[in-house]
Every structure is written in C-alpha cells, then in structure tokens.
Amino acid sequence: MDEVTRASNILECSDMEVFRKAYRLWFGTYDNEHIEVDYHDYMQLGFMPMYVRWFCRKVQEPPDDGVRRFIRQVAKLLGVSQ
Numbered sequence: 001m002d003e004v005t006r007a008s009n010i011l012e013c014s015d016m017e018v019f020r021k022a023y024r025l026w027f028g029t030y031d032n033e034h035i036e037v038d039y040h041d042y043m044q045l046g047f048m049p050m051y052v053r054w055f056c057r058k059v060q061e062p063p064d065d066g067v068r069r070f071i072r073q074v075a076k077l078l079g080v081s082q
Helices: 003-011 015-027 032-045 050-060 065-078
Strands: none
Touching (some): 015 032, 015 050, 015 065, 050 065
C-alpha cells in the first residue's frame, strides 16, 4: 500500500480526492486540470508530486500540536466540525 492509499484510507476518501485536498492545501487554490494531469502521471508513471507527498505524510504522522493544527485545516477543508 502506498502513501496515497494510506492517506485515502485515513481520510475515508478516494485517491483522487487526496490529490484535490493536497493541492488546495498546498497552493491555496483549486486547478482541476493541473490536478488531473498530476493524478494521471501518478497512476501511469508512479510519479507523486511534492505537494501530495507532503500531504500524505502529514496525514499519517502521529498527533502532536503541529499535526493537530493540520488536522483542523483538513477538517475545515472538508467542511467537518471537530
């Protein structure tokens, strides 16, 4: 199981949704065309963009103050209250 799949299992969403959340958190915006190209490269070539790698690692880190802040950001992004 790779990092994207682990993150998608933790967040209970699809791998593509992990790319969307990672992109939005990293860049502060949303560009579906860019995300689709990156996702295609990931599926076909195994290339994982830095923003996705960072996001997946953050999702999988054991909780501390920084990770708790990150989880609040993701929850806000998802529209989930904590």
